[in-house]
Ligand SMILES: Nc1ncnc2c1ncn2[C@@H]1O[C@H](COP(=O)(O)OP(=O)(O)OP(=O)(O)O)[C@@H](O)[C@H]1O
């Protein structure tokens with residue numbers, strides 16, 4: 001039996017420079033997997049490779065289909081929602097417009113569905129509802145991260161790729177967002193691939209963890225085991 | 240920490256980040272149609288006050304509308320889609336020459352030309368948009384700059400001379416009023432331009448209001464994030480390039496009819512810069528701003544000579560003000576007073592007044 005998302009022998013290149021040498025991991029349906037690693041290890045690149053935003057070689061299969069080389073928008077249509085590094089807010093558009101863009105992939109016919117999805121999003125992030133007409137670029141960092149996750153949810157994804165959702169946010173907001181991510185995983189049955197610098201939080205949320213070092217996977221296992229590994233403790237958890 | 244993605248840097252390099260992009264809503268729709276009504280009435284005033292609404296002034300207003308269409312085209316590309324062009328004068332020139340050749344060599348009547356010109360310029364713009372996909376910010380500016388320099392030279396090529404008339408250009412006829420309407424040539428030109436502008440403005444407003452418009456603006460704001468939303472960025476960027484070139488080309492075709500003459504040197508770099516300045520002064524990512532930009536461009540071109548005379552003889556200063564320097568001075572002043580363009584400045588002032 002193959003996993004929901006399965007990656008093996010993945011290489012990726014920015015022009016002539018190779019950023020990934022040999023990345024492989026698997027993600028079970030409904031599960032949460034985290035990728036850890038130092039700056040520049042290739043975590044962001046791995047997520048980009050899945051969405052075909054960098055030149056990649058190797059094997060990536062999603063729900064049984066090979067997706068290497070498939071155009072980004074077609075990967076999105078399969079149900080993969082990428083919450084990019086730095087949030088990717090459409091700054092001059094309103095929160096409302098940001099959210100409705102996501103319904104784009106579903107065509108014109110889906111007005112009622114969009115409202116339903118908006119309601120779901122507001123349930124998770126009530127704060128956004130009050131700010132619907134605000135220009136998205138003027139939201140706080142935490143609110144923009146909530147918007148980024150919400151926008152991805154509007155795609156009705158089966159898999160979410162989250163690139164450092166905690167980046168630059170106050171600890172309380174981070175905890176709030178992680179709580180909501182768990183709820184989304186449980187209630188909306190969205191599988192997640194989470195890239196994080198905050199290893200402690202990530203290992204708590206995820207069931208499996210992989211550690212990347214200069215474009216290679218150097219350790220893998222259930223989160224509980226990785227958490228107890230001495231090297232990981234020293235390098236990423238700081239005790 | 241985080242490595243800046245190419246998309247991030249592109250967003251920062253784009254010409255100007257508009258503060259907000261509310262495309263015409265219900266209330267401003269009523270305004271727009273009101274203005275159209277005024278536009279229809281103006282030439283009729285010529286029968287009441289012929290000295291004020293002279294044929295010459297109507298002609299000037301026609302050229303304002305022509306430039307407005309050209310700036311509108313540039314705005315679709317640069318303002319709404321974030322792709323800068325320093326070379327839109329080239330598309331204007333191609334539009335003008337396509338129209339001129341079809342009239343002069345093929346003998347087609349002027350009123351059949353605009354759809355053909357639009358298609359020709361769309362295809363050229365689309366094709367230019369393909370390599371432009373690989374260029375962002377300043378590199379795209381350079382590539383389009385090269386286009387602005389190349390087109391006038393190409394129009395002068397010896398082996399194209401039979402078609403283009405070389406440096407001499409092509410002399411044309413001014414459009415005649417149809418159906419024996421009792422209008423002067425300039426009155427009819429005015430209405431012709433008004434009709435075309437209203438149709439194109441309306442089409443652009445509809446485009447921007449819909450899903451495609453949202454997609455265009457999302458790409459401008461953050462192209463990488465736009466692709467994660469399932470938007471085919473390459474397709475939108477090239478099509479937008481085509482539409483933009485078509486708009487500006489149609490403006491060029493209108494100008495060929497209006498001036499009844501085309502020559503290569505009218506479509507040089509100065510024209511491209513004029514359009515870009517019209518865009519910035521009127522308002523980046525504002526449809527109404529495009530019209531203001533068109534008016535501004537013509538006003539400056541026409542007043543720079545008298546301003547130069549004024550400075551020289553009335554103020555007694557030993558300066559020769561070229562149109563360039565008038566542009567420069569006005570631009571600096573306007574950027575200080577209204578950093579979001581005249582349309583943006585007016586919108587802000589209006590909001591303050593209402594409070
Ligand atoms: N656009 C790019 N062009 C060239 N090289 C790049 C580009 N983006 C990333 N790289 C390189 O690829 C390697 C992996 O980068 P990546 O962004 O995947 O790291 P990361 O693990 O996400 O790091 P961080 O935790 O700092 O975000 C780095 O050496 C980086 O310099």
Ligand SMILES: [Mg+2]
Pocket residue numbers: 043044045085241242
């Ligand atoms: Mg990263």
